Amino acid sequence: MKKHWEILVVDDDEIACESLAAWLREDGYPTDMAFSGHEAIDKAKKKDYALYFMDLKMPGGLDGIETMMKIRNLYQDASVIIITAHATVDTAITALKEGAQEYIVKPCNPEEISLLVDRIIKVKNLQRQNILLRKKLTRQYRFHDIISKNPKMYDIFQLIRDIASLKSTVLIQGESGTGKELVARAIHYSGDRAKKPFISVSCAALAETLLESELFGYEKGAFTGANSQKKGKFELADGGTIFLDEIGDISPKLQMDLLRVIQEKMFYRVGGSQELKVDVRIIAATNKDLLKAVNTGEFREELFYRLNVINIQIPPLRERREDIPLLVRHFIEQLAHELQKNVNDITENAMRLLIDYNWPGNVRELENTIERALVTCKTNVLSEEDFTFLSTNRDKSERWSVPTNQSLQDVEKVVIEATLRRLDGNMKETATVLGIDRSTLYEKIKKYNIPRLKEDVE
Amino acid sequence: MIYLVPMGNIESDIVQSASLCLWHTFGFEVKRFSPLEIPTHSYDEKRRQYSSIEILRMLHKTMPKEAFRVLALIDKDLFIPVLSFVYGHAQFEGKVGIVSIARLRQEFYGFPEDKELVTNRMLKEVTHETGHLFGLTHCNDTSCPMTLSTNIRALDKKGVSLCESCKLLLKENMVEKFQ
Numbered sequence: 001m002k003k004h005w006e007i008l009v010v011d012d013d014e015i016a017c018e019s020l021a022a023w024l025r026e027d028g029y030p031t032d033m034a035f036s037g038h039e040a041i042d043k044a045k046k047k048d049y050a051l052y053f054m055d056l057k058m059p060g061g062l063d064g065i066e067t068m069m070k071i072r073n074l075y076q077d078a079s080v081i082i083i084t085a086h087a088t089v090d091t092a093i094t095a096l097k098e099g100a101q102e103y104i105v106k107p108c109n110p111e112e113i114s115l116l117v118d119r120i121i122k123v124k125n126l127q128r129q130n131i132l133l134r135k136k137l138t139r140q141y142r143f144h145d146i147i148s149k150n151p152k153m154y155d156i157f158q159l160i161r162d163i164a165s166l167k168s169t170v171l172i173q174g175e176s177g178t179g180k181e182l183v184a185r186a187i188h189y190s191g192d193r194a195k196k197p198f199i200s201v202s203c204a205a206l207a208e209t210l211l212e213s214e215l216f217g218y219e220k221g222a223f224t225g226a227n228s229q230k231k232g233k234f235e236l237a238d239g240g241t242i243f244l245d246e247i248g249d250i251s252p253k254l255q256m257d258l259l260r261v262i263q264e265k266m267f268y269r270v271g272g273s274q275e276l277k278v279d280v281r282i283i284a285a286t287n288k289d290l291l292k293a294v295n296t297g298e299f300r301e302e303l304f305y306r307l308n309v310i311n312i313q314i315p316p317l318r319e320r321r322e323d324i325p326l327l328v329r330h331f332i333e334q335l336a337h338e339l340q341k342n343v344n345d346i347t348e349n350a351m352r353l354l355i356d357y358n359w360p361g362n363v364r365e366l367e368n369t370i371e372r373a374l375v376t377c378k379t380n381v382l383s384e385e386d387f388t389f390l391s392t393n394r395d396k397s398e399r400w401s402v403p404t405n406q407s408l409q410d411v412e413k414v415v416i417e418a419t420l421r422r423l424d425g426n427m428k429e430t431a432t433v434l435g436i437d438r439s440t441l442y443e444k445i446k447k448y449n450i451p452r453l454k455e456d457v458e
Numbered sequence: 459m460i461y462l463v464p465m466g467n468i469e470s471d472i473v474q475s476a477s478l479c480l481w482h483t484f485g486f487e488v489k490r491f492s493p494l495e496i497p498t499h500s501y502d503e504k505r506r507q508y509s510s511i512e513i514l515r516m517l518h519k520t521m522p523k524e525a526f527r528v529l530a531l532i533d534k535d536l537f538i539p540v541l542s543f544v545y546g547h548a549q550f551e552g553k554v555g556i557v558s559i560a561r562l563r564q565e566f567y568g569f570p571e572d573k574e575l576v577t578n579r580m581l582k583e584v585t586h587e588t589g590h591l592f593g594l595t596h597c598n599d600t601s602c603p604m605t606l607s608t609n610i611r612a613l614d615k616k617g618v619s620l621c622e623s624c625k626l627l628l629k630e631n632m633v634e635k636f637q
């Protein structure tokens with residue numbers, strides 16, 4: 001284990017530096033040396049050492065404490081032991097205040113150094129183990145590119161597995177940013193069509209005529225500018241899957257055309273007379289209430305039922321807050337790498353803030369938030385200060401206003417009902433969230449005549 | 459060949475035991491060198507101890523080239539700058555090492571002389587420092603002489619013979635690095 005932990009000894013006295021380094025090497029720690037503060041910082045930039053032994057008094061403009069501060073700017077968790085032959089209370093306090101783990105006076109007892117190194121390395125081992133376990137956890141909660149440990153999402157994962165190799169159309173519904181395309185991709189890549197194309201089309205992004213030619217292609221001369229024949233997305237997706245995002249935004253004419261493709265598996269290119277036959281699985285998605293659109297006549301009922309053979313409802317992020325820590329860590333890892341930022345953690349307070357936030361833009365908003373915080377982050381840990389831009393947004397987000405014209409009993413009833421609804425009628429969880437016993441919860445449900453959402457089988 | 463060099467007032471039977479131990483543990487022929495003067499510049503008046511680094515430097519300069527490894531035995535208390543004392547000091551995978559008898563003697567702690575005990579402690583330290591010369595690092599097995607002992611109680615707890623894994627590592631090092 002020891003060989004993983006490299007130590008840097010920093011001392012302008014070469015003999016002192018070399019002898020301590022040799023002593024640590026004998027103990028199995030790969031140990032480098034630096035003979036000035038500047039050299040130490042240069043070495044630290046190239047390598048993240050597990051532990052720094054830093055002499056307090058060094059010439060050349062950078063003493064031990066200043067060097068330590070600069071290294072801690074690079075790595076907030078750097079463990080530094082300040083060594084000095086001339087101990088004063090002031091320097092000891094300054095060293096510890098600036099983040100030194102220990103302050104030792106030389107010459108010190110070998111036992112003291114040995115115990116100190118052991119203790120710090122033990123903590124480092126635990127931190128590393130923690131990171132590994134977190135990574136394992138993310139893998140465990142990962143299905144294709146979707147990360148979740150929410151029971152509803154688990155049901156969706158299972159449904160995806162079950163339907164992946166079927167040909168039935170799928171309608172994915174969920175607020176914007178919940179990951180509808182990721183679900184569509186997971187369906188495609190879990191099934192028999194995985195090796196065939198997955199073609200994604202955003203129906204809201206294009207005008208009606210453009211969308212028509214985009215989907216079905218066009219023949220040469222079909223319209224001004226159609227200088228050559230072009231294949232549409234349906235042809236390109238042959239054998240695979242076409243993902244029609246924002247399906248609720250398509251025009252009545254396109255709804256008709258689409259219905260014909262679904263029914264007959266055939267279509268014409270724009271301006272063409274030859275019938276084209278394709279084998280394409282259709283997955284559609286929308287953030288709109290399609291049933292409502294059917295009722296108001298904006299969406300063809302027949303098309304709705306043709307698309308809605310298998311329905312997947314993705315819950316918004318605020319209804320699966322347990323996923324926020326997993327997603328936050330995943331985005332930090334992924335985006336820090338992409339942005340080449342040396343950030344690897346987040347403070348507890350910052351995480352709390354993210355968990356409590358309402359996330360109207362769901363996972364996409366969370367991803368953008370982490371990216372923005374990473375860009376401006378000055379240390380290697382994201383803290384509350386890196387998310388100050390969220391507070392203004394948070395004020396705008398939905399807030400519960402305190403009712404001032406209702407009886408306490410009415411308020412209690414409303415709170416119990418809402419909590420039960422949010423937790424799918426789970427009595428145990430509801431009681432925990434409300435901070436009351438389950439028996440008390442039963443009594444109150446009976447008292448207020450609150451309908452039970454499901455049988456309590458716990 | 460390992461050169462064994464007494465420095466200061468070291469009893470000849472202690473040197474003899476060390477010599478046998480080195481031959482037995484490391485399998486090298488041991489040459490007992492005639493006692494050497496302790497370099498005066500290695501003495502630190504403030505600390506009233508001898509700098510192991512200065513002595514190792516001197517040994518490195520003065521020992522004959524054919525000496526494959528050199529281990530000195532000294533009756534003075536040794537130090538390195540950061541530590542208050544060391545029982546011994548060796549260049550890791552290097553040529554020279556040293557073991558101090560000073561803190562191995564019962565008299566150092568105010569007890570009557572115990573020749574057997576000091577010999578036993580010396581053998582552990584001789585094996586420990588020579589082990590470093592042959593690339594062994596500290597061992598987690600507290601009964602192995604290669605475990606780090608920073609006080610006399612810990613030193614007394616460990617044994618004289620290398621544990622099985624250190625023996626194996628030593629064998630590998632001998633083949634790979636020191637053939």
